[in-house]
Amino acid sequence: MRSLLIAASISALLTGCGDTVVPDSRLIIGATLITMEDGPAPTAMLIEDGKIVSLGTEDELRARNPGVILTDLTGKTVIPGVVDSHVHVRELGMDAIKVDLVGVKTVDDIVARLRDQRPDVPAGDWIIGQGWDEGAFADAGGPGGYPTTEAITVAFPDNPVALESLHGFGAMANAAALARAGINADTPDPEGGTILRGEDGEATGVLLTLAQALLFDVVPDLDQDQIEAAIKAGLTQMAAAGVTSVHEAGMEAEDVAAFKALAERGELPIRVFGMLNGNDAELMAQWFDSGPLDDPEDWLDIGGIKVFYDGSLGSRTALMRDPYSDQPDAARPTARIALEDVERLGENAREHGFQMAVHAIGDAGNDFIMTSYERRLAPDAAGEVPDHRWRIEHAQVVRPDFAERAAALGVIASMQPSHAMGDSDWAEDRVGRRRIQRAYSWKTFQDAGVPIIFNSDLPGEPWEPMQTLHFAVTRTKLDGSPEGGWYATEALDRRDSLRAMTMSGAHAAFQDNTLGSLAEGKWADFVVLSDNPLTAANIPDIHVDAVYVAGELIVAPTTDTPD
Incomplete structure (x- = not known):
């Protein structure tokens, strides 16, 4: 079962319905349908076996499909399912085990976040974080433009700390982590990477591009x-x-x-x-x-x-x-x-x-x-x-x-x-x-x-x-x-x-014949929104009311009624 939130059973609603109901068939009505296709906008959408089989007016589709289950979305807007075409979803899911560093401005801010989110880490355990902005920190001063990680070393002398940057092009490490990775004044820069160093030649704790591998290669792998x-x-x-x-x-x-x-x-x-x-x-x-x-x-x-x-x-x-x-x-x-x-x-x-x-x-x-x-x-x-x-x-x-x-x-x-x-x-x-x-x-x-x-x-x-x-x-x-x-x-x-x-x-993704718009023959992947993104005064205020994939409700229940 792929559903994240399953709608209430509709079996009781079918009892006593005079017309034969087509299994896995429903008619979406009432919503503003943004199909992303050219031509007049339909007002109803018929779904069977996970695909869109017809688009048109409510009256004509109900007349052709007596007894179909109705999903009334009056006042809502339906758009095709969004295709986020460049993601790192594992990293998103791993945020629960990483300290969130998005928005920090200084190394002292980082220390405060680490202490707040990891207050009782046993000595020797790794602390992993992600989200400091390498663009902003590159202007903070210090060797190569970046601050040193000395404050993190002082705050966590007994825990190796490895902190990924917001966009993945830099890492910060405290002294314990550098020691685990064997990074010191004698460590050469790897090809395609840079170990930032102080005047004494010692690593400052900031690693750029491919030098990050020296650090993350010693961080314990997930199974x-x-x-x-x-x-x-x-x-x-x-x-x-x-x-x-x-x-x-x-x-x-x-x-x-x-x-x-x-x-x-x-x-x-x-x-x-x-x-x-x-x-x-x-x-x-x-x-x-x-x-x-x-x-x-x-x-x-x-x-x-x-x-x-x-x-x-x-x-x-x-x-x-x-x-x-x-x-x-x-x-x-x-x-x-x-x-x-x-x-x-x-x-x-x-x-x-x-x-x-x-x-x-x-x-x-x-x-x-x-x-x-x-x-x-x-x-x-x-x-x-x-x-x-x-x-x-x-x-x-x-x-x-x-x-x-x-x-x-x-x-x-x-x-x-x-x-x-x-x-x-x-x-x-x-x-x-x-x-x-x-x-x-x-x-x-x-x-x-x-x-x-x-x-x-x-x-x-x-x-x-x-x-x-x-x-x-x-x-x-x-x-x-x-x-x-x-x-x-x-x-x-x-x-x-x-x-x-x-x-x-x-x-x-070579999937335009099956995904990306509301069209006959495509998968019934669509999103129910609280407002119309083409006309709403403030787009970020629009919220998601329901999500369907292959005609199956996976986010938020709706109310179904028999015709």
Whole structure:
């Protein structure tokens, strides 16, 4: 049973009904239906066996289907299930065992959070946290722009402390954790990573990009039961917010095993499209041998390759063509994988039917990846270009010709409205007035014909769909700042933004024939909202009243009555 909250039994309601009831059949009436398809808006939707079989007026569908069970949603709005097309759901589900550091401003704030949330940790046990903003902390002063972790060492001398950053491009560790990891003045920087050091050469406790592996390789691993529990917890949270399908970005081997086990037991509450960790050569060799996983029921498909290429803008590790505008000496632009390895992955992806999805933040990083795509997606001997749907994840800062090149090749820009708002306090400082005009450029991309998908990249920034929609259409934070929006000309309108969160997300996973809109023959995945997101005065105030996946109510009961 996939339901999270099961509606009351309707068997009693059927007693005495004069007409024959079609099993697993219901008619949705009363709601405003936003189908995301072209054409007149229907007023009723008929569902049978988990799929939408007809859309039209209430009168005509009731006349053709006497005795059907009615779900009256008068006053509500129904939208297609949201496709969050770039997530890290295991990390979301693991938040229960991590100290929440979102919003901290200083190392002293971190210490206060750790003490508050982990007051009685036995000596020697690890303390794990997540959420300090590497972009904000990079301006806090100290070696490389970052503060030292001395205060954490003083507060927790007997516990190793490992703290992941908000976007995954930095880590903090106290002295006990550095000792467990064997990191000291003699430890060389690993390729693609940096150990920040003081004047004495000793590690300050801040590790950037691939140097984090030195720390997290010694943090105790979760077992498969724990991973499965974290995945289910994360998916359940997302379902409650109106997400019915996710694209899991960067599956490790143990994640694949956990997702497969949950799918085989029918325990995935919502749908998953998996993107494998392309930086893991051994994992990719196995999957190139076996080929993609295509589930005809669309509960678990694995057909993408997520590659981490450069770093992040906040930590000054993204690859930029010209120096950073602020503290260029503190910048450490990083390629987390060699470009020739990306090239080989692309060649194998095309041969074996996988989709490429490469993380690129800086203008040089995006340019390198676009050039690689242009080579790998060149027409074949017959002059044909495959239906590749390859993606660039983030595409934050780009060169002037990027949009034209992406549109010509049909490369999808996978973008996060929350990142623009989260980065808005410091992004212009990093790249300067000229380059910021080519950053977070949603409207520019759309006008050039670039396919766009909007997603959350959770956990980290606010990720619920109505929050994402708010960021996309207003370019303001949840508190409404800055007034008038941050570079508001790059906002998209409400319908286009919602399409980027539904139809376009399904298309990006080759699932547009079955998901992403309310249309005949597609799965009955839909969300019941308290208000219309296309007209509501304040989008974040809209709440989710119910969620259906394959016609089954999984979040919040509704009242059913027989016709």
